[in-house]
Amino acid sequence: MNITLRQLEVFLAVIDTQSTTRGAEKLSLSQSAVSSALADLENQLGVQLFERAGKRLIVNENARLLFPRAQALLEQAQELENLFSDGRSILKIGASTTIGNYLLPAVISRYREKFPGIQLELRVANSADIAEAVANFEVDIGFIEGPCHRMELESQLWRQDELLLFCAATHPLAGKTVSAEQLAQCQWILREAGSGTREVVEQLLLPQLHHFNLVMELGNSEAIKHAVSHSQTVSCLSRAVIAEQLESGRLATLQLQGMNNIVRPLYLIRHKQKHLSRSLKVFLDVEQQVKQYNYSPSA
Structure with missing residues (x-):
C-alpha cells in the first residue's frame, strides 16, 4: 500500500x-x-x-x-x-466566554513569551459551540464551563470557578442576605441558553426560586455586568468577571439564605482521536505552570 x-x-x-x-x-x-x-x-x-x-x-x-x-x-x-524550516506552527484553542476572556489570557501571554514562533488562534464562544468545534476538529482543544457528554470527546476537570450573585451598589438588596422569595421577585439579566454559566445558574438556583423574573438575556458577560451596574437588576457571573467592579464599589454581592458559595467545575476537552501535537503539549505544560503559580479558586 x-x-x-x-x-x-x-x-x-x-x-x-x-x-x-x-x-x-x-x-x-x-x-x-x-x-x-x-x-x-x-x-x-x-x-x-x-x-x-x-x-x-x-x-x-x-x-x-x-x-x-x-x-x-x-x-x-x-x-x-x-x-527544519522557518515555518510557523498554528495552535487553535477554543474557550467559553468566561474562560477565554478572563482565565486564559495569562496562559496565552506566558506561552507567547516562551514560544513566539508558534502562532496561536483563540476562538471564544459559549460552551456548546466550543464543544461542537472540538468535535468537528475545528480547534485543537477546548475549555468549557460544565461537563461535556459527547461520546467522541475526552473531558477532564481543569479548574474550579466561583459564581457570585450581584447587583448594583445602589440596589436595595446590595450586600444583604436575601430569601428565595426576595430573589425570585428581582429582575434578572442572564446569559443566553447554551452558556455554561446559564446552565449552572438554572441547575442550582431555579429549584429554590421556582422561576426567574427574566427581563433580559445577553450573550456577553461584559454587557451583563455593565447593564446590572446601571439598573436595579441582579445577575450571577464568575468572580473573575466582576472582580474589578466589586473592588471599585460599582457592584455588590448578595447572598441567598441557606446557600453556600456557588462553585462550578471547568473542563478541558479534546477529541479522543485528536493527535496531541508538540505545540499542543507545550501549551498544556505552560498552562499547568501558570495554574500552579498564579491561580486561586477565589480569583
Whole structure:
C-alpha cells in the first residue's frame, strides 16, 4: 500500500468543501488531479469514502473513520517540516466566554513569551459551540464551563470557578442576605441558553426560586455586568468577571439564605482521536505552570 500525504490532503479538502471542484480550488490543483487522487485513495483502501449524489459528495462511515487519522498524519508531517524550516506552527484553542476572556489570557501571554514562533488562534464562544468545534476538529482543544457528554470527546476537570450573585451598589438588596422569595421577585439579566454559566445558574438556583423574573438575556458577560451596574437588576457571573467592579464599589454581592458559595467545575476537552501535537503539549505544560503559580479558586 502506497498512500501518500497528497492523497490524504485531497481527502481532507474534499470533506471540508464537499466537492472535488471546490477542493481543487482550495489546494490550487486541477479538478481532474483531485478526482484522480481521491479515486486512488479509495482503490488502495478498498472502500468507498463518499456517496455520490449528482455532483455532491456525501461523507459515509468509512470517511468518518479515516478523517481523524488522516488529519493526525498531516499534522505530524507538518511538525517534521517545522523542525527544519522557518515555518510557523498554528495552535487553535477554543474557550467559553468566561474562560477565554478572563482565565486564559495569562496562559496565552506566558506561552507567547516562551514560544513566539508558534502562532496561536483563540476562538471564544459559549460552551456548546466550543464543544461542537472540538468535535468537528475545528480547534485543537477546548475549555468549557460544565461537563461535556459527547461520546467522541475526552473531558477532564481543569479548574474550579466561583459564581457570585450581584447587583448594583445602589440596589436595595446590595450586600444583604436575601430569601428565595426576595430573589425570585428581582429582575434578572442572564446569559443566553447554551452558556455554561446559564446552565449552572438554572441547575442550582431555579429549584429554590421556582422561576426567574427574566427581563433580559445577553450573550456577553461584559454587557451583563455593565447593564446590572446601571439598573436595579441582579445577575450571577464568575468572580473573575466582576472582580474589578466589586473592588471599585460599582457592584455588590448578595447572598441567598441557606446557600453556600456557588462553585462550578471547568473542563478541558479534546477529541479522543485528536493527535496531541508538540505545540499542543507545550501549551498544556505552560498552562499547568501558570495554574500552579498564579491561580486561586477565589480569583
